[in-house]
Amino acid sequence: MQKNELIIMYGQEWTVMTKQLLQLAGLDKMIPRADTLIGIKPNLLGQVLSSEGATTHPEVVAGLIEYLQENGFHNIVLLEGSWVGDLTEESVRYCGYDRICSRYGVPFWDMQKEPSAAVDCAGLTLNVCKRALDIEFLINVPVLKGHCQTGITCALKNMKGLIPNAEKRRFHRMGLHEPIGHLSAGLHQDFILVDSICGDLAFEDGGNPVQQDRLIAAADPVLCDSYGCRVIGIDPESVGYIRSAAQLGLGSMDLDRAMLREYSFRPGQEPDRLPPDRKPEEAAGGYRHMMQLREMAEEVDSCSACYAYLIPALDMLRRDGLLDRLDTKVCIGQGHRNKKGKLGVGNCTRLFEHTLAGCPPTENQMYEFLKEYIKTELFQE
Ligand code: SF4
Structure with missing residues (x-):
């Protein structure tokens, strides 16, 4: 897929739908070699089920692994570090990822247990988990959801799971936006598969899921997050880390130049192409409500x-x-x-x-x- 493309699919059979979406995106052609070390980075922030709107649906990751393996890619790992206050290994068990790993024979790298290395991220030195740097092709699988501090969390912010806990605390002391904007300069993300099935549009730890039955494929994290803002109902210009990443040349915020391809999934049939000028749905009221509590x-x-x-x-x-x-x-x-x-x-x-x-x-x-x-x-x- 091209950098300026966003491919969106609506439906309820998430594993099969994921495979169809990846087929449309031509993911197999983007991976350099059959033995490329592929990292899959879901969002497992804590012990919260995906149905609560906070963590990546294991069905989506299952579809992604099946697609990769069926296309001859077998050098795959899952990697993530839960947020401060939760242990990754417990989140992995609670969210069903231990079963995904054993079913497909894929190892899990716990970023909370990894040493870190200082990396120059476009002029800002940040500590990232060393092993994440070994990944040759990173597939980011964030949940599109609201965030009580930054308004939105999706592709750019999901990369924060690949830094150690002490650095996560330092990010907050640095005001969050600037280091998140810089992080993707030091840690590349090569493909983005967004779980927008039922993200909580107000809180990143879920509890108020809003069913939207949507998956998004993107190659540009800035464009992806700008589109996510439109879905949630906030102005991408109001989100400091998206602006910062765009200024660093990590992607484009220009949705007017984006090519939006939208499909509706129906089991056993070719996906239906939706009209090209279809607008993203209006946001639910969750974001505004959360602002009042803030x-x-x-x-x-x-x-x-x-x-x-x-x-x-x-x-x-x-x-x-x-x-x-x-x-x-x-x-x-x-x-x-x-x-x-x-x-x-x-x-x-x-x-x-x-x-x-x-x-x-x-x-x-x-x-x-x-x-x-x-x-x-x-x-x-
Ligand atoms: S804000 Fe303070 S009390 Fe709260 S988790 Fe961070 S360090 Fe701990």
Whole structure:
């Protein structure tokens, strides 16, 4: 496929559909040799099932492996590192990837167990997992979903699973956008297969899946993410890391010049080509709703997991009718370390008047802690 192409397929039989999509994209012709070391990078951020809208569907990865093996490619590995707070090996088991690996005889490289190497990523030195650098052809299989800090996560941000945990924390201290933009300059992604089956359009750790039954094939991660923004309903220009990657020459944000080929999958039949001028669907309301919850947090350089647990905890308080009783914002993130304040969650806010220990504390712990805080404050009134 060409760099400016996006091939989209809608349907519900994900393994067969994946194989048809890859056929249309001509993936086999893009891989240099039969013995090329091919890496498949899904999104296994934590112990969350793909049906919750956070992790890559194993059925899609199964279709990808079957396609590769049927086309004579057998030097394949899966590689991923879960987010800070979850162990990759547990996510692999929980999400069913141990069964995928044994069914197809494909090894899994746990990036949380790998040493790192400093790599020049277009003028910014970043630490990446050494073994990820050995991959000759990387197939990125992100989930298209919302993100409580960056608005969207898809191809560019999914590469963060290939850096060590300490570097993930440093990314947050660096403001996330700039290092994510630079990362793809040091770690190439050669093909992108997006799982847009039921991504959560508000939270990266899922819980509010929005069924869209869509797979996307792309060769340009910047174009892919710009299109993803359109699907979710945000302006790609508002996402710093997409802008940064485009400025570094890692791809194009120009959707007007993109060639969009859309297909509808029907079992046992040739895929139906949809009209070429078909517009992406309107976004669900999840993103706007999440933005309102963000207003209640004072976030400075927070790790993804920590912040992603806070937002649903605030949402539970909202559903209980308690959120508007909060008399102050909830502080979170490494920027609050060694500082004093009123209300905070996570070890980073341990000097605060009211604080919840944990690194990160869980969603339920945050909910219970904040509920207790609100009730105590109300009682004092
Ligand atoms: S407590 Fe601080 S360091 Fe720990 S996960 Fe939260 S933000 Fe990150």
